[in-house]
Amino acid sequence: MKRRLRQIAELVNARLLGDGDVEIAGVASIASATAGDLVFVEDEKYLSQALQSGAGAVIAAVAVGTSGKPLLICGHPKLAFARAAQMLRSDRSFRTDEGVHSTALVHSSARLDEFVIVEEYAVIGADVEIGAGTRIGAGCVVGRGVKIGQDCLIYPRVTIYAGTAVGERVTVQAGAVLGSDGFGYVRDPEDGHYEKFPQVGRLVIEDDVEIGANSTIDRGALDETRIGRGTKIDNLVHIGHNCRIGENVIIAAQTGLSGSIVIENDVVLGGQVGIGEHAHIEEGVMLGAQCGVLPNKILRGKGIAFWGTPAQPLREYLKQLARLARLGKKKR
Amino acid sequence: MKRRLRQIAELVNARLLGDGDVEIAGVASIASATAGDLVFVEDEKYLSQALQSGAGAVIAAVAVGTSGKPLLICGHPKLAFARAAQMLRSDRSFRTDEGVHSTALVHSSARLDEFVIVEEYAVIGADVEIGAGTRIGAGCVVGRGVKIGQDCLIYPRVTIYAGTAVGERVTVQAGAVLGSDGFGYVRDPEDGHYEKFPQVGRLVIEDDVEIGANSTIDRGALDETRIGRGTKIDNLVHIGHNCRIGENVIIAAQTGLSGSIVIENDVVLGGQVGIGEHAHIEEGVMLGAQCGVLPNKILRGKGIAFWGTPAQPLREYLKQLARLARLGKKKR
Amino acid sequence: MKRRLRQIAELVNARLLGDGDVEIAGVASIASATAGDLVFVEDEKYLSQALQSGAGAVIAAVAVGTSGKPLLICGHPKLAFARAAQMLRSDRSFRTDEGVHSTALVHSSARLDEFVIVEEYAVIGADVEIGAGTRIGAGCVVGRGVKIGQDCLIYPRVTIYAGTAVGERVTVQAGAVLGSDGFGYVRDPEDGHYEKFPQVGRLVIEDDVEIGANSTIDRGALDETRIGRGTKIDNLVHIGHNCRIGENVIIAAQTGLSGSIVIENDVVLGGQVGIGEHAHIEEGVMLGAQCGVLPNKILRGKGIAFWGTPAQPLREYLKQLARLARLGKKKR
Numbered sequence: 001m002k003r004r005l006r007q008i009a010e011l012v013n014a015r016l017l018g019d020g021d022v023e024i025a026g027v028a029s030i031a032s033a034t035a036g037d038l039v040f041v042e043d044e045k046y047l048s049q050a051l052q053s054g055a056g057a058v059i060a061a062v063a064v065g066t067s068g069k070p071l072l073i074c075g076h077p078k079l080a081f082a083r084a085a086q087m088l089r090s091d092r093s094f095r096t097d098e099g100v101h102s103t104a105l106v107h108s109s110a111r112l113d114e115f116v117i118v119e120e121y122a123v124i125g126a127d128v129e130i131g132a133g134t135r136i137g138a139g140c141v142v143g144r145g146v147k148i149g150q151d152c153l154i155y156p157r158v159t160i161y162a163g164t165a166v167g168e169r170v171t172v173q174a175g176a177v178l179g180s181d182g183f184g185y186v187r188d189p190e191d192g193h194y195e196k197f198p199q200v201g202r203l204v205i206e207d208d209v210e211i212g213a214n215s216t217i218d219r220g221a222l223d224e225t226r227i228g229r230g231t232k233i234d235n236l237v238h239i240g241h242n243c244r245i246g247e248n249v250i251i252a253a254q255t256g257l258s259g260s261i262v263i264e265n266d267v268v269l270g271g272q273v274g275i276g277e278h279a280h281i282e283e284g285v286m287l288g289a290q291c292g293v294l295p296n297k298i299l300r301g302k303g304i305a306f307w308g309t310p311a312q313p314l315r316e317y318l319k320q321l322a323r324l325a326r327l328g329k330k331k332r
Numbered sequence: 333m334k335r336r337l338r339q340i341a342e343l344v345n346a347r348l349l350g351d352g353d354v355e356i357a358g359v360a361s362i363a364s365a366t367a368g369d370l371v372f373v374e375d376e377k378y379l380s381q382a383l384q385s386g387a388g389a390v391i392a393a394v395a396v397g398t399s400g401k402p403l404l405i406c407g408h409p410k411l412a413f414a415r416a417a418q419m420l421r422s423d424r425s426f427r428t429d430e431g432v433h434s435t436a437l438v439h440s441s442a443r444l445d446e447f448v449i450v451e452e453y454a455v456i457g458a459d460v461e462i463g464a465g466t467r468i469g470a471g472c473v474v475g476r477g478v479k480i481g482q483d484c485l486i487y488p489r490v491t492i493y494a495g496t497a498v499g500e501r502v503t504v505q506a507g508a509v510l511g512s513d514g515f516g517y518v519r520d521p522e523d524g525h526y527e528k529f530p531q532v533g534r535l536v537i538e539d540d541v542e543i544g545a546n547s548t549i550d551r552g553a554l555d556e557t558r559i560g561r562g563t564k565i566d567n568l569v570h571i572g573h574n575c576r577i578g579e580n581v582i583i584a585a586q587t588g589l590s591g592s593i594v595i596e597n598d599v600v601l602g603g604q605v606g607i608g609e610h611a612h613i614e615e616g617v618m619l620g621a622q623c624g625v626l627p628n629k630i631l632r633g634k635g636i637a638f639w640g641t642p643a644q645p646l647r648e649y650l651k652q653l654a655r656l657a658r659l660g661k662k663k664r
Numbered sequence: 665m666k667r668r669l670r671q672i673a674e675l676v677n678a679r680l681l682g683d684g685d686v687e688i689a690g691v692a693s694i695a696s697a698t699a700g701d702l703v704f705v706e707d708e709k710y711l712s713q714a715l716q717s718g719a720g721a722v723i724a725a726v727a728v729g730t731s732g733k734p735l736l737i738c739g740h741p742k743l744a745f746a747r748a749a750q751m752l753r754s755d756r757s758f759r760t761d762e763g764v765h766s767t768a769l770v771h772s773s774a775r776l777d778e779f780v781i782v783e784e785y786a787v788i789g790a791d792v793e794i795g796a797g798t799r800i801g802a803g804c805v806v807g808r809g810v811k812i813g814q815d816c817l818i819y820p821r822v823t824i825y826a827g828t829a830v831g832e833r834v835t836v837q838a839g840a841v842l843g844s845d846g847f848g849y850v851r852d853p854e855d856g857h858y859e860k861f862p863q864v865g866r867l868v869i870e871d872d873v874e875i876g877a878n879s880t881i882d883r884g885a886l887d888e889t890r891i892g893r894g895t896k897i898d899n900l901v902h903i904g905h906n907c908r909i910g911e912n913v914i915i916a917a918q919t920g921l922s923g924s925i926v927i928e929n930d931v932v933l934g935g936q937v938g939i940g941e942h943a944h945i946e947e948g949v950m951l952g953a954q955c956g957v958l959p960n961k962i963l964r965g966k967g968i969a970f971w972g973t974p975a976q977p978l979r980e981y982l983k984q985l986a987r988l989a990r991l992g993k994k995k996r
Contacts, residue, residue, distance in 0.1 A: 029865075120769050159506035192580055327991070471785075652988060
């Protein structure tokens with residue numbers, strides 16, 4: 001469904017310059033935009049390009065004297081653009097009467113709210129609860145006793161193990177595995193075999209979390225693993241048993257957390273980071289890509305970046321790199 | 333099914349102090365335990381906490397003078413706890429008459445033992461053999477000619493390529509891929525294209541192996557890839573073609589082995605380790621997290637830890653880190 | 665179907681010595697070969713072993729005086745072997761009348777060429793087009809509007825998101841996810857939450873690409889992600905939104921590319937490499953395993969190898985390692 005530019009201006013709290021009746025159907029890049037598209041400009045130097053593009057309207061931070069195109073002026077054009085996109089997308093609401101596909105197998109004891117969509121060949125176990133507006137993709141397997149809140153979007157072929165709790169507005173990309181057994185064994189000194197330590201806890205995913213394709217998050221061993229509200233997790237990330245991840249944490253692709261790690265709110269983890277068990281990353285810390293944190297380590301400092309293995313403050317790390325380079329240039 | 337504490341004491345070979353008639357239904361952490369739960373204490377300092385918890389009984393290494401709770405005393409409380417958990421879990425035996433779900437597609441030439449469970453929408457190919465007590469999860473795809481032994485637990489959405497052999501009591505977490513084509517190509521000097529080298533060998537998984545969620549293990553190119561008895565593999569691990577992994581090897585999450593690597597018995601690989609082709613890791617070696625081993629390298633030494641890239645003995649690595657740090661503190 | 669050795673000699677452009685009527689059914693290693701198998705020898709020192717093996721014929725670079733076995737002599741034995749294997753395999757042509765399995769769900773608006781095979785429980789969305797000779801494995805989910813060319817082999821449980829374009833002769837191993845949402849968010853300065861940046865572009869996979877098991881490739885945010893012709897991608901690789909990968913690129917297992925990276929033709933990336941956003945790897949560069957490339961970095965030099973984090977020319981890297989080692993041996 002299209003929206004008038006005027007409506008979008010109101011939603012994103014922008015000043016409208018020009019024709020508010022223009023109809024906007026989607027968002028696009030400047031290079032690919034056509035008449036129904038909205039584009040945005042963060043850097044003023046691209047503004048004339050945007051104005052000459054095929055776009056129907058432009059979001060920008062500052063207006064220019066004369067423009068044939070309607071403009072939305074606001075402080076954070078990229079944020080406004082993202083919100084507008086969300087608004088236009090949500091017109092494709094899941095709250096339709098599409099319902100449960102005839103090949104989806106929903107256990108008789110499961111309770112699905114109205115407007116739940118279950119796609120082809122999905123399997124919903126006993127005692128599952130799913131909130132209104134949630135879509136379960138084709139081929140998903142949702143184990144016994146799983147609770148999923150409202151307006152979630154679970155892409156195809158996701159596995160959710162028994163007992164996992166998922167909040168509202170959670171998005172899970174295809175192939176992710178939620179609530180698998182953690183990696184815990186006790187070695188038998190007699191014969192050297194590894195006995196499996198019980199992995200009978202659960203996994204809790206709070207509201208507004210997004211989880212990337214083929215990522216894996218283990219359930220707690222005896223207690224729980226928890227992913228805090230608003231946290232975003234990229235593809236192929238591993239989170240071990242008993243981890244407690246705070247709110248609005250960013251975890252880039254292929255990062256791995258072993259067991260019992262605490263990540264506080266607003267932490268940012270780059271890609272391919274590895275963190276040892278029982279480490280504690282305090283609020284607002286940033287870990288650079290491929291960085292390694294030793295077990296039991298505590299890292300602190302809002303906005304402080306760490307890098308390298310073992311991780312050290314970025315400033316120290318850069319000094320060390322410089323020393324290493326200098327070392328080679330000296331006569332010794 | 334519940335067990336009397338007396339029965340558990342016998343199984344785990346512990347000395348029973350107190351009421352052996354207490355009924356135990358499961359295991360728990362000290363914080364979450366209720367009356368039907370068994371808990372354990374490794375470190376004596378948590379014993380009073382355990383005794384004051386809601387648990388029905390405590391496994392510990394030493395007894396205390398007076399306690400309202402029954403105790404199981406033994407040399408390795410954590411191991412005894414793991415065994416007890418296993419015992420209580422196995423009461424949920426797969427050897428039921430749950431059988432093959434009506435939507436599972438089992439090829440007419442496949443031979444399934446009695447007490448095999450095949451869940452919803454699983455696909456079992458021609459000439460497959462599956463042993464008694466094995467469960468194949470929902471949405472699994474088991475290729476032509478695969479052999480799976482007794483009492484295996486294959487979680488949902490696992491793919492097992494044609495010809496793979498799986499032993500007894502093997503557990504495979506959701507989304508794992510067993511027996512995929514290895515990564516082998518021959519470059520054509522004429523036009524620079526890569527011709528696929530045949531990947532027609534097979535994969536053999538021995539008894540008591542566990543494989544983590546979304547891990548991938550390639551078949552041999554011409555011969556076989558083999559995972560030895562009792563080896564435990566975490567999530568998102570990659571094992572390339574022709575690797576030969578020994579017995580009771582531990583491979584933590586996101587570790588990657590390229591082709592034709594030999595890992596001997598009792599090796600421990602930390603998370604995100606990378607090993608180059610044709611490397612040979614001898615018995616009992618330990619590789620620290622994120623460590624990198626060059627192609628063709630041989631690492632030896634029972635109980636010797638290696639770290640860094642290229643991997644070196646931990647002692648050397650730590651010295652080097654110390655030197656590097658010192659370097660910065662000198663006037664130069 | 666078996667082939668006469670004479671036919672194979674013609675195909676791979678080799679000189680036939682001995683009986684051209686020998687029937688060849690497959691390829692094997694020297695150790696496992698039986699009478700119907702073809703083997704190859706790259707290194708002359710294994711030639712006598714090959715001649716004494718059970719194989720029906722041997723491909724080699726040089727002939728020997730007397731041999732009871734027929735030989736194929738050519739300049740690149742391994743390449744010829746790979747081609748012969750391909751030829752013998754293609755006898756198991758997908759161009760059969762196996763067709764669409766009765767449990768596969770194909771949307772009425774999808775257009776499947778003749779000789780398309782769709783296996784059990786696969787789901788094919790609206791407006792999908794699939795070319796002749798392509799096989800879609802069991803449990804695959806192919807989203808709305810996906811185009812797949814001729815003679816592709818999509819293994820079981822692959823997810824292809826809506827709008828993705830796949831060329832001809834593309835192979836995708838099990839569990840891969842193609843076209844998932846990229847990892848892009850805009851932080852709201854007011855309340856600190858992350859707003860999802862639109863991920864509405866698409867993914868284009870060109871001809872002759874191979875993608876490994878459980879790898880993930882994100883769609884473009886607004887424009888496209890593109891994987892060039894002949895590129896080979898191993899297992900558990902992550903490729904972020906807006907990346908443009910050239911032709912005949914090799915990407916080994918567990919390597920991760922964040923967003924908007926350009927990789928030119930003939931680049932080789934080792935395993936567990938990590939590349940930061942907007943980096944540009946020019947034609948023919950080689951990156952060693954576990955190497956890390958900083959965002960926005962440009963690496964150039966045909967045939968030049970880079971290693972370490974941050975990546976530097978291999979020669980520099982090795983010097984640095986040597987210095988570091990020397991440092992420890994000095995009295996300081």
